[in-house]
Amino acid sequence: MTNAARRRGRPPGKTGPDLIAAAREVFLESGYGAATMDAVAARAQISKASLYREHPSKDALFAAVVRAWAEAGRDAMRPHLERLAAGEDTRADLIDLAEVMRMGVLSRDVLGMRRLVTAEARRLPEVAASYLEESWDRNIRALAAALQDLGERGRLTIPDPLVAADQLTWLVIGSPLNRLLLTDADGVAAPAAPVADAVDLFLAGYGPSGR
Numbered sequence: 001m002t003n004a005a006r007r008r009g010r011p012p013g014k015t016g017p018d019l020i021a022a023a024r025e026v027f028l029e030s031g032y033g034a035a036t037m038d039a040v041a042a043r044a045q046i047s048k049a050s051l052y053r054e055h056p057s058k059d060a061l062f063a064a065v066v067r068a069w070a071e072a073g074r075d076a077m078r079p080h081l082e083r084l085a086a087g088e089d090t091r092a093d094l095i096d097l098a099e100v101m102r103m104g105v106l107s108r109d110v111l112g113m114r115r116l117v118t119a120e121a122r123r124l125p126e127v128a129a130s131y132l133e134e135s136w137d138r139n140i141r142a143l144a145a146a147l148q149d150l151g152e153r154g155r156l157t158i159p160d161p162l163v164a165a166d167q168l169t170w171l172v173i174g175s176p177l178n179r180l181l182l183t184d185a186d187g188v189a190a191p192a193a194p195v196a197d198a199v200d201l202f203l204a205g206y207g208p209s210g211r
Contacts, residue, residue, distance in 0.1 A: 022040060
């Protein structure tokens with residue numbers, strides 16, 4: 001039997017995005033400190049030499065994992081913001097958006113990545129800064145643009161869209177995010193006020209002029 005024939009029966013090893021996904025699984029399961037390049041290579045079904053050819057160190061691999069995660073979530077809110085802009089009931093549309101925001105930010109994988117990046121932020125500040133910019137700040141800016149559009153159409157009163165976007169976000173996710181990050185809970189819904197309460201508080205400050 002030729003080498004080529006033997007290789008045809010083996011499952012191919014993971015490279016590129018599939019390798020990054022395998023590495024992310026290892027980091028999420030073990031934490032950065034306990035994760036090893038050997039474990040990643042085994043999960044990806046490749047040799048350690050092949051892994052090092054793509055990513056020369058564990059730090060470099062971790063940076064690539066975080067970068068890919070941020071890119072995958074880039075503009076995640078865009079379709080929901082488009083629905084907000086097209087809707088007719090501002091309160092109901094904001095509540096729908098807030099539900100999506102809370103579910104997304106508090107999901108198991110998002111919480112896991114946030115914990116990983118936070119734990120290594122002092123040692124790898126460039127990685128943490130990139131994650132903040134490409135994942136969090138980008139979506140805040142998109143929300144700010146949508147709120148500004150609603151303000152220009154008289155549906156809200158928005159003096160500073162970025163401030164308003166930041167306030168809405170933390171009204172919606174602040175308390176449950178804090179509870180989940182400071183407990184052993186992993187993607188389990190934490191007690192929190194309904195998102196409608198957060199939206200009503202937001203509208204009390206940013207509702208249409210004259211209301």
